[in-house]
Amino acid sequence: xxxxxxxxxxxxxxxxxxxxxxxxxxxxxxxxxxxxxxxxxxxxxxxxxxxxxxxxxxxxxxxxxxxxxxxxxxxxxxxxxxxxxxxxxxxxxxxxxxxxxxxxxxxxxxxxxxxxxxxxxxxxxxxxxxxxxxxxxxxxxxxxxxxxxxxxxxxxxxxxxxxxxxxxxxxxxxxxxxxxxxxxxxxxxxxxxxxxxxxxxxxxxxxxxxxxxxxxxxxxxxxxxxxxxxxxxxxxxxxxx
Numbered sequence: 001x002x003x004x005x006x007x008x009x010x011x012x013x014x015x016x017x018x019x020x021x022x023x024x025x026x027x028x029x030x031x032x033x034x035x036x037x038x039x040x041x042x043x044x045x046x047x048x049x050x051x052x053x054x055x056x057x058x059x060x061x062x063x064x065x066x067x068x069x070x071x072x073x074x075x076x077x078x079x080x081x082x083x084x085x086x087x088x089x090x091x092x093x094x095x096x097x098x099x100x101x102x103x104x105x106x107x108x109x110x111x112x113x114x115x116x117x118x119x120x121x122x123x124x125x126x127x128x129x130x131x132x133x134x135x136x137x138x139x140x141x142x143x144x145x146x147x148x149x150x151x152x153x154x155x156x157x158x159x160x161x162x163x164x165x166x167x168x169x170x171x172x173x174x175x176x177x178x179x180x181x182x183x184x185x186x187x188x189x190x191x192x193x194x195x196x197x198x199x200x201x202x203x204x205x206x207x208x209x210x211x212x213x214x215x216x217x218x219x220x221x222x223x224x225x226x227x228x229x230x231x232x233x234x235x236x237x238x239x240x241x
Contacts, residue, residue, distance in 0.1 A: 001132050003164055006140045011106035016138025017131045018110040019124060019163065020222075022145065023155040024191075026100025027117040028080045028210040029063060030093075030220055034237040037089035041235040043101040043222065047071055049230045050094045056227070057092050064096035068194075069201050071096070080210060081203040099156075103144035104222055104233045111135055113222035115235060118159055118179075119209075120216040123240050125166035127219035139167065155191060155210075158182035183211060 006014050021027070030041055044050050047066070051073070054060050064071055065078035076082050078097050095101055100115075107113050112131050116124040132139050141163060143156030161182065165175045186192065192207045217240050222233040 001129070001137045001139065001167070003139045003141065003167055005160060006142050008103050008106050008142070008144065011103060011142055012108040014107060014110055014140040014142075016110065016136045016140065017112045017114065017128050018107045018140045018142060019114045019116050019128055019160075020100065020104045020107060021116045021141060021143045021156045021159050021163070022097070022100025022103065023117045023159050023210055024145065025078050025080055025206060025210060026064075026095065026097040026144075027115045027220065028119050029078055029083050030095065030115055030235065031117055031119045031216045031218075032080045032084045032209065033063075033088050033093050034218065034220065035216055036084065036086070038091055038093055040092045041220075042092065042094045042225075043104045043233040043235060044094065044096050044230065045102055045105050047074075047096055049232065050074075050096045052230060053094050053227070053232065057094075060092040060094050061086070061088065062096075063093045064101070065098065065201075067098070077201050079201070079203055079206055081205040084209065099144040101233075103142050105224075105231055107142070107222075107233075108224065110140075113224070113233060115220040115222060116159065116163065118155075118162070118211060118213045120214070120218060120220065121159060121163055122166060122214040123217050123219050125163050126240055127221075127238060128163075129167060155182075155186055158186065179213060 145156035
């Protein structure tokens with residue numbers, strides 16, 4: 001099994017299994033949506049694409065952000081707290097974000113696309129291993145968040161490091177130390193400061209929700225689709241035993 005890292009710019013060349021990572025907050029939102037009973041997600045790059053796709057499913061909820069803020073006309077911001085408290089049972093979410101959904105749609109030639117946050121990291125690692133060992137043995141990780149503002153990398157880099165440790169089946173004490181050290185480092189560097197104020201687009205509970213490591217025992221599996229000139233990723237939940 002060969003594990004590598006890619007970027008959005010190189011995502012189209014990736015083969016095998018590609019794990020797209022967005023901890024804060026797109027794929028944490030996706031996990032809470034599935035846990036709340038959503039029956040699927042469509043991921044897009046543009047606001048206009050989300051609005052156009054809703055004509056195919058008028059009951060779908062539009063969720064996402066531009067610069068972290070609620071998009072006018074959308075039902076939900078990119079907040080796991082808001083999605084956790086929303087009525088999503090039996091509905092689809094059409095999601096547009098600045099990092100996660102961009103990265104997922106950029107994956108053009110993979111055999112399998114998996115969405116990952118800390119909330120479903122262990123399940124994602126187990127499912128990715130199954131797919132890789134049954135196929136070409138290739139796993140690429142795509143941390144979608146920008147890391148230039150942080151000395152030691154973003155939360156997506158941390159999640160990728162944790163995933164790699166899980167994929168390599170390193171001892172639990174090592175993986176837990178990696179996580180704890182990384183989260184503490186991000187906190188000291190101010191990554192979570194935006195959520196320490198009273199802002200409806202950045203609820204305080206978001207951070208505890210995104211840091212609920214391995215809360216969900218399911219993988220989120222995407223398939224690239226086309227409709228009337230729109231490229232999107234159709235995502236379903238796969239429960240693990």
